[in-house]
Amino acid sequence: MSKILIATANEHKVQEIRSILAPLPWEFLSLRDVDPRLELKPPEETGCDYLANALLKARYYGEATGLPCLADDSGLEIEALNGAPGLYSHRFLSQCTHQYQKNEHVLELLSQRPWDERRALFRCRAVITGLEALLGPGAPEYLEAEGICPGFIAFQASGQEGFGYDPIFFYPGVGQHMAQMEPELKNFISHRGRAMRQLACKLGDLFLAQPTT
Amino acid sequence: MSKILIATANEHKVQEIRSILAPLPWEFLSLRDVDPRLELKPPEETGCDYLANALLKARYYGEATGLPCLADDSGLEIEALNGAPGLYSHRFLSQCTHQYQKNEHVLELLSQRPWDERRALFRCRAVITGLEALLGPGAPEYLEAEGICPGFIAFQASGQEGFGYDPIFFYPGVGQHMAQMEPELKNFISHRGRAMRQLACKLGDLFLAQPTT
Numbered sequence: 075m076s077k078i079l080i081a082t083a084n085e086h087k088v089q090e091i092r093s094i095l096a097p098l099p100w101e102f103l104s105l106r107d108v109d110p111r112l113e114l115k116p117p118e119e120t121g122c123d124y125l126a127n128a129l130l131k132a133r134y135y136g137e138a139t140g141l142p143c144l145a146d147d148s149g150l151e152i153e154a155l156n157g158a159p160g161l162y163s164h165r166f167l168s169q170c171t172h173q174y175q176k177n178e179h180v181l182e183l184l185s186q187r188p189w190d191e192r193r194a195l196f197r198c199r200a201v202i203t204g205l206e207a208l209l210g211p212g213a214p215e216y217l218e219a220e221g222i223c224p225g226f227i228a229f230q231a232s233g234q235e236g237f238g239y240d241p242i243f244f245y246p247g248v249g250q251h252m253a254q255m256e257p258e259l260k261n262f263i264s265h266r267g268r269a270m271r272q273l274a275c276k277l278g279d280l281f282l283a284q285p286t287t
Numbered sequence: 288m289s290k291i292l293i294a295t296a297n298e299h300k301v302q303e304i305r306s307i308l309a310p311l312p313w314e315f316l317s318l319r320d321v322d323p324r325l326e327l328k329p330p331e332e333t334g335c336d337y338l339a340n341a342l343l344k345a346r347y348y349g350e351a352t353g354l355p356c357l358a359d360d361s362g363l364e365i366e367a368l369n370g371a372p373g374l375y376s377h378r379f380l381s382q383c384t385h386q387y388q389k390n391e392h393v394l395e396l397l398s399q400r401p402w403d404e405r406r407a408l409f410r411c412r413a414v415i416t417g418l419e420a421l422l423g424p425g426a427p428e429y430l431e432a433e434g435i436c437p438g439f440i441a442f443q444a445s446g447q448e449g450f451g452y453d454p455i456f457f458y459p460g461v462g463q464h465m466a467q468m469e470p471e472l473k474n475f476i477s478h479r480g481r482a483m484r485q486l487a488c489k490l491g492d493l494f495l496a497q498p499t500t
Contacts, residue, residue, distance in 0.1 A: 094310050097480075099471040210460075223495060247423075247494060258312040267310075268491050275484050278475060281460060282436060 076208055077101045079108060081135035081145040083116050086237040087266070091144065094261050094270040098277075100208070108139050124149065124161060124199035125218060132203040132216065142204030144273075148265060150239045152227060153193040154184060163239070177231050177242045184227050194243065196223040196252075198265035200273050209281060217276050221268030225252075236260055289421050290314045292321060294348035294358040296329050299450040300479070304357065307474050307483040311490075313421070321352050337362065337374060337412035338431060345416040345429065355417030357486075361478060363452045365440060366406040367397060376452070390444050390455045397440050407456065409436040409465075411478035413486050422494055430489050434481030438465075449473055 078100050080088045088104040095102060105112065117134040121127035127147035136143040149163040159166030170176045184192055198221045205213035223245065231241035233253025240253035245263060252260060261267040291313050293301045301317040308315060318325065330347040334340035340360035349356040362376040372379030383389045397405055411434045418426035436458065444454035446466025453466035458476055465473060474480040 096310055097307050097471065097474060099469065099475045256312065258310065261310060262312045262491060263494065268488075268495065271484070271488050271491060275481075275488050278481050278484060281476065282481065 075099065075101050077103050077141055078202070078204075078208070079103050079105070079135055079139055079141040079143045081105070081131045081143040083112070084237075087146070090257070090261055090264075090266055091146075091270060093257065094267050095144075095274060098274060102144070103141070105135070108141070114138055119147065119164070121147070124197065125201070127161070128199050128201045128218070129203070129216065132201050136203050142202065142207045144200065144202045146198050146200040146266060146269060148196065148198040150243070151195050151197060152180070152184070154187055154191050173238060174231070174241075177239060180227060180239070180242060181230065189226060192227045194225060194227050196225075196239075196243065196265040197221070198269040200266070200269040202273060202277070205280075208277075213280070217273060217280065219269045219272035219276060221265040221270070221272065223263060223265040223268065288312065288314050290316050290354055291415070291417075291421070292316050292318070292348055292352055292354040292356045294318070294344045294356040296325070297450075300359070303470070303474055303477075303479055304359075304483060306470065307480050308357075308487060311487060315357070316354070318348070321354070327351055332360065332377070334360070337410065338414070340374070341412050341414045341431070342416070342429065345414050349416050355415065355420045357413065357415045359411050359413040359479060359482060361409065361411040363456070364408050364410060365393070365397070367400055367404050386451060387444070387454075390452060393440060393452070393455060394443065402439060405440045407438060407440050409438075409452075409456065409478040410434070411482040413479070413482040415486060415490070418493075421490075426493070430486060430493065432482045432485035432489060434478040434483070434485065436476060436478040436481065 080091050080102055083105055092102050117130055119127045121130050124147040128145045132143040132145035149160045151157045151160050167176045167179050201216050201218045203216045225243050225245040228242050228244040228251055232251045233241050235255060236253040241251060243252040245252060293304050293315055296318055305315050330343055332340045334343050337360040341358045345356040345358035362373045364370045364373050380389045380392050414429050414431045416429045438456050438458040441455050441457040441464055445464045446454050449466040454464060456465040458465060
């Protein structure tokens with residue numbers, strides 16, 4: 075069975091991606107599996123957009139390990155903040171040492187805003203590189219997909235599941251904060267779930283498009 | 288957690304569909320789960336194409352149980368036999384009481400044909416009905432998807448996995464008969480796997496397209 079490295083130091087993402095892609099016929103490795111002491115330093119995410127950052131991570135870890143790599147870059151885009159934190163979601167409010175402080179800060183920034191000015195969306199751009207090892211010679215350098223999850227910034231944080239901005243993100247379709255959802259439901263609804271399912275569809279299409287003669 | 292009935296009396300299909308759709312946030316039931324004595328007689332598959340047959344099964348079991356239903360209709364299309372058995376794959380050669388006899392018969396029909404005259408494909412049309420229970424009011428009556436898997440009829444049967452025509456279907460992309468593949472690999476490559484993944488993508492899109500105000 076071919077192995078694919080999930081090219082992220084974020085263990086939450088590893089878990090999510092593994093469960094979303096569980097039915098695929100490949101073994102998904104974490105960085106810890108290939109680099110138990112985490113000696114490989116994560117690359118700086120200097121790309122000009124999500125796709126560039128995802129590719130940067132996949133190529134960096136692909137070169138270091140020789141494995142096909144799956145990477146994503148994601149962000150929360152808040153309408154009333156002109157799309158911030160967006161590409162800088164991870165580095166946003168870097169003076170905050172804990173995520174819950176960032177969440178509190180976002181709630182404060184929007185404290186005077188009614189529901190209809192609290193629109194936000196999560197966006198995920200996912201890529202997979204090293205396709206020749208999976209699909210044979212002639213495969214493209216990478217495949218990419220995008221997933222978007224629209225919702226609102228809630229008035230207060232809620233929920234113990236998920237990670238990052240999940241506690242303050244309200245998804246009206248099920249009437250829950252992202253951090254209140256069971257992992258399976260979150261993975262169905264989330265930007266990352268959608269991007270990964272799309273990537274699985276595209277991989278399948280490409281696999282079947284291989285010459286049959 | 289919402290429940291979805293896999294509307295088929297074929298236990299092989301139930302297993303395949305369950306494992307392909309395992310990451311979705313719903314419980315997939317088999318007919319045995321809802322009708323342990325199998326008192327519901329399967330409907331006659333009188334539709335004029337795969338889609339009509341899939342819908343016929345989903346609607347029939349949906350009406351009988353009140354559950355959202357997932358159904359598919361699939362067939363093997365052999366170029367040298369003008370697309371037969373196609374829509375009639377299940378009923379093809381009904382004088383044969385065992386599938387292996389059908390497989391032997393197909394091999395005989397093509398016995399004089401070289402590789403390049405042995406092209407064939409598996410086609411699957413999948414539908415899901417009863418979407419209001421999953422997506423809320425205003426959902427469409429059904430969603431549908433199609434999956435195709437191209438290959439060749441081999442010169443002899445091989446492999447113990449899968450079911451139906453899998454032993455005589457050779458997939459050159461991995462150099463194996465469908466019945467030689469591990470279930471995960473088959474589910475990635477197969478017509479049914481592709482159709483189900485597409486359906487999962489479409490369900491996700493629809494779920495996220497629900498109004499957010």
